[in-house]
Amino acid sequence: MVLSKEELGKLVKESRKIKSDKIMKRYTQVMLADDIDKSQGYIGDIESGRTYPTFRVLSKIAEACEVPFSFFGSTEADALKRIIMSAYPDMSNEKVQKFLNYVLSELSDNENSPFIDIDQDLTLDILKTMYTEFKDKEKFNEYLLHKKDYPQTHVAEDTNDYIPVSRSEILDAKSAMNLILSQPGLMLNGELLSDQSKIALANAIKLGLQYAEQMQKKEKNNK
DSSP states (O other): OOOOHHHHHHHHHHHHHHHHHHHTSOOOHHHHHHHHTOOHHHHHHHHTTSOOOOHHHHHHHHHHTTOOGGGGTSOHHHHHHHHHHHHOTTSOHHHHHHHHHHHHHHHTTOTTOGGGTSOHHHHHHHHHHHHHHHHHHHHHHHHHHTGGGSOHHHHHHHHHOOOOOOHHHHHSHHHHHHHHHTOTTOEETTEEOOHHHHHHHHHHHHHHHHHHHHHHHHHHHHO
Protein backbone atom coordinates (compact mmCIF):
# COMPACT_ATOMS: atom_id res chain seq x y z
CA MET A 1 0.00 0.00 0.00
CA VAL A 2 1.35 3.46 -0.93
CA LEU A 3 2.10 5.71 2.06
CA SER A 4 -0.43 8.46 2.65
CA LYS A 5 0.68 12.10 2.54
CA GLU A 6 0.39 12.27 6.33
CA GLU A 7 2.49 9.12 6.88
CA LEU A 8 5.20 10.29 4.52
CA GLY A 9 5.18 13.76 6.11
CA LYS A 10 5.83 12.25 9.54
CA LEU A 11 8.78 10.29 8.16
CA VAL A 12 10.29 13.41 6.57
CA LYS A 13 9.95 15.21 9.92
CA GLU A 14 11.56 12.24 11.66
CA SER A 15 14.45 12.29 9.18
CA ARG A 16 15.14 15.91 10.19
CA LYS A 17 15.33 14.82 13.83
CA ILE A 18 17.85 12.14 12.89
CA LYS A 19 19.96 14.77 11.12
CA SER A 20 19.66 17.03 14.19
CA ASP A 21 21.07 14.27 16.40
CA LYS A 22 23.96 13.72 13.99
CA ILE A 23 25.00 17.38 13.76
CA MET A 24 24.28 18.02 17.47
CA LYS A 25 21.97 20.95 16.76
CA ARG A 26 18.44 21.51 15.49
CA TYR A 27 18.11 20.85 11.75
CA THR A 28 15.22 23.11 10.80
CA GLN A 29 12.83 23.16 7.86
CA VAL A 30 14.65 26.26 6.61
CA MET A 31 18.00 24.44 6.67
CA LEU A 32 16.56 21.44 4.83
CA ALA A 33 14.88 23.72 2.29
CA ASP A 34 18.20 25.49 1.63
CA ASP A 35 20.03 22.18 1.24
CA ILE A 36 17.61 20.88 -1.41
CA ASP A 37 16.93 24.25 -3.06
CA LYS A 38 13.25 24.42 -2.12
CA SER A 39 11.15 26.82 -0.05
CA GLN A 40 10.50 26.38 3.66
CA GLY A 41 6.79 26.51 2.89
CA TYR A 42 7.12 23.50 0.57
CA ILE A 43 8.88 21.48 3.28
CA GLY A 44 6.13 22.50 5.69
CA ASP A 45 3.47 21.31 3.24
CA ILE A 46 5.21 17.93 2.93
CA GLU A 47 5.60 17.44 6.68
CA SER A 48 2.01 18.47 7.41
CA GLY A 49 0.71 15.99 4.83
CA ARG A 50 -0.65 18.59 2.43
CA THR A 51 1.40 17.43 -0.56
CA TYR A 52 3.48 14.55 -1.88
CA PRO A 53 7.12 15.28 -2.74
CA THR A 54 8.32 14.08 -6.13
CA PHE A 55 10.71 11.12 -6.22
CA ARG A 56 13.59 13.48 -6.98
CA VAL A 57 12.78 15.76 -4.03
CA LEU A 58 12.36 12.80 -1.67
CA SER A 59 15.73 11.48 -2.82
CA LYS A 60 17.32 14.88 -2.07
CA ILE A 61 15.67 14.95 1.37
CA ALA A 62 17.10 11.49 2.12
CA GLU A 63 20.57 12.67 1.08
CA ALA A 64 20.35 15.92 3.06
CA CYS A 65 19.11 14.17 6.21
CA GLU A 66 21.66 11.36 5.78
CA VAL A 67 19.10 8.56 5.75
CA PRO A 68 18.65 5.83 3.11
CA PHE A 69 15.81 6.28 0.63
CA SER A 70 14.29 3.12 2.13
CA PHE A 71 13.74 5.12 5.36
CA PHE A 72 10.67 6.52 3.63
CA GLY A 73 9.21 3.07 3.16
CA SER A 74 10.86 1.71 0.03
CA THR A 75 13.17 2.12 -2.90
CA GLU A 76 11.86 4.01 -5.94
CA ALA A 77 11.27 0.69 -7.68
CA ASP A 78 9.24 -0.58 -4.72
CA ALA A 79 7.23 2.65 -4.67
CA LEU A 80 6.43 2.29 -8.37
CA LYS A 81 5.56 -1.37 -7.83
CA ARG A 82 3.06 -0.45 -5.12
CA ILE A 83 1.46 2.16 -7.39
CA ILE A 84 1.17 -0.45 -10.17
CA MET A 85 -0.38 -3.01 -7.81
CA SER A 86 -2.80 -0.38 -6.50
CA ALA A 87 -3.84 0.62 -10.03
CA TYR A 88 -4.09 -2.99 -11.28
CA PRO A 89 -5.14 -5.15 -8.28
CA ASP A 90 -6.01 -8.14 -10.51
CA MET A 91 -2.63 -8.22 -12.27
CA SER A 92 -0.55 -11.33 -11.54
CA ASN A 93 2.74 -10.95 -9.66
CA GLU A 94 4.63 -12.11 -12.77
CA LYS A 95 2.90 -9.48 -14.94
CA VAL A 96 3.50 -6.77 -12.31
CA GLN A 97 7.22 -7.56 -12.29
CA LYS A 98 7.40 -7.61 -16.11
CA PHE A 99 5.64 -4.25 -16.34
CA LEU A 100 7.85 -2.78 -13.59
CA ASN A 101 10.98 -3.95 -15.43
CA TYR A 102 9.62 -2.35 -18.62
CA VAL A 103 8.99 0.97 -16.84
CA LEU A 104 12.42 1.00 -15.19
CA SER A 105 14.18 0.13 -18.46
CA GLU A 106 12.38 3.01 -20.19
CA LEU A 107 13.50 5.44 -17.50
CA SER A 108 17.00 4.17 -16.75
CA ASP A 109 18.76 6.42 -19.28
CA ASN A 110 16.43 9.39 -18.96
CA GLU A 111 17.61 11.87 -16.32
CA ASN A 112 14.59 14.08 -16.99
CA SER A 113 12.11 11.25 -16.50
CA PRO A 114 8.61 12.43 -15.59
CA PHE A 115 8.68 10.05 -12.64
CA ILE A 116 11.25 12.21 -10.89
CA ASP A 117 9.83 15.56 -11.91
CA ILE A 118 6.09 15.36 -11.25
CA ASP A 119 3.74 14.42 -8.42
CA GLN A 120 2.31 11.00 -7.68
CA ASP A 121 -1.09 11.64 -9.27
CA LEU A 122 0.53 12.40 -12.63
CA THR A 123 2.86 9.43 -12.14
CA LEU A 124 -0.22 7.20 -11.98
CA ASP A 125 -1.61 8.75 -15.19
CA ILE A 126 1.64 8.13 -17.05
CA LEU A 127 1.91 4.58 -15.69
CA LYS A 128 -1.52 3.83 -17.14
CA THR A 129 -0.43 5.13 -20.54
CA MET A 130 2.81 3.14 -20.34
CA TYR A 131 0.81 0.01 -19.52
CA THR A 132 -1.06 0.41 -22.82
CA GLU A 133 2.32 0.74 -24.58
CA PHE A 134 3.63 -2.27 -22.65
CA LYS A 135 0.72 -4.42 -23.86
CA ASP A 136 1.26 -3.20 -27.43
CA LYS A 137 4.95 -4.09 -27.19
CA GLU A 138 4.10 -7.57 -25.91
CA LYS A 139 1.81 -8.09 -28.91
CA PHE A 140 4.53 -6.82 -31.28
CA ASN A 141 7.14 -9.11 -29.69
CA GLU A 142 4.71 -12.00 -30.13
CA TYR A 143 4.41 -11.06 -33.82
CA LEU A 144 8.22 -10.93 -34.21
CA LEU A 145 8.51 -14.32 -32.52
CA HIS A 146 6.13 -15.90 -35.02
CA LYS A 147 6.93 -13.64 -37.98
CA LYS A 148 8.20 -16.56 -40.06
CA ASP A 149 4.74 -18.14 -39.81
CA TYR A 150 3.04 -15.15 -41.46
CA PRO A 151 2.44 -15.49 -45.24
CA GLN A 152 4.45 -12.88 -47.17
CA THR A 153 1.34 -11.96 -49.18
CA HIS A 154 -0.42 -11.04 -45.95
CA VAL A 155 2.44 -8.73 -44.94
CA ALA A 156 2.51 -7.13 -48.38
CA GLU A 157 -1.22 -6.40 -48.27
CA ASP A 158 -0.85 -4.72 -44.88
CA THR A 159 2.03 -2.47 -45.92
CA ASN A 160 0.61 -1.45 -49.29
CA ASP A 161 -2.77 -0.23 -48.08
CA TYR A 162 -3.24 3.47 -48.82
CA ILE A 163 -5.09 5.61 -46.29
CA PRO A 164 -5.67 9.31 -47.13
CA VAL A 165 -4.25 11.69 -44.53
CA SER A 166 -5.98 14.93 -43.56
CA ARG A 167 -4.14 18.23 -42.98
CA SER A 168 -5.29 18.27 -39.34
CA GLU A 169 -3.61 14.91 -38.74
CA ILE A 170 -0.30 16.31 -39.99
CA LEU A 171 -0.54 19.45 -37.86
CA ASP A 172 -1.41 17.56 -34.67
CA ALA A 173 1.83 16.40 -33.00
CA LYS A 174 0.42 13.12 -31.71
CA SER A 175 -1.18 12.18 -35.05
CA ALA A 176 1.94 13.19 -36.96
CA MET A 177 4.14 10.96 -34.77
CA ASN A 178 1.73 8.04 -35.22
CA LEU A 179 1.87 8.51 -39.00
CA ILE A 180 5.66 8.49 -38.96
CA LEU A 181 5.86 5.38 -36.79
CA SER A 182 3.35 3.52 -38.97
CA GLN A 183 5.61 3.68 -42.03
CA PRO A 184 6.86 0.18 -43.02
CA GLY A 185 10.20 1.47 -44.34
CA LEU A 186 11.10 3.89 -41.54
CA MET A 187 14.62 5.31 -41.93
CA LEU A 188 17.07 7.21 -39.72
CA ASN A 189 20.22 8.87 -41.06
CA GLY A 190 19.60 7.23 -44.43
CA GLU A 191 19.38 3.71 -43.01
CA LEU A 192 16.36 1.48 -42.41
CA LEU A 193 15.55 1.05 -38.74
CA SER A 194 15.55 -2.47 -37.32
CA ASP A 195 12.46 -3.76 -35.51
CA GLN A 196 14.09 -3.19 -32.12
CA SER A 197 15.14 0.35 -33.09
CA LYS A 198 11.55 1.09 -34.15
CA ILE A 199 10.32 -0.08 -30.75
CA ALA A 200 12.88 2.11 -28.96
CA LEU A 201 11.97 5.14 -31.10
CA ALA A 202 8.24 4.57 -30.64
CA ASN A 203 8.57 4.26 -26.87
CA ALA A 204 10.71 7.40 -26.64
CA ILE A 205 8.27 9.43 -28.75
CA LYS A 206 5.21 8.16 -26.89
CA LEU A 207 6.75 8.87 -23.50
CA GLY A 208 7.79 12.35 -24.65
CA LEU A 209 4.32 13.10 -26.01
CA GLN A 210 2.70 11.86 -22.81
CA TYR A 211 5.00 14.02 -20.68
CA ALA A 212 4.29 17.07 -22.89
CA GLU A 213 0.55 16.37 -22.67
CA GLN A 214 0.68 16.18 -18.87
CA MET A 215 2.67 19.42 -18.66
CA GLN A 216 0.22 21.10 -21.03
CA LYS A 217 -2.69 19.96 -18.87
CA LYS A 218 -0.90 21.11 -15.71
CA GLU A 219 -0.19 24.56 -17.20
CA LYS A 220 -3.85 24.94 -18.22
CA ASN A 221 -5.00 24.10 -14.70
CA ASN A 222 -2.60 26.68 -13.23
CA LYS A 223 -3.97 29.51 -15.40
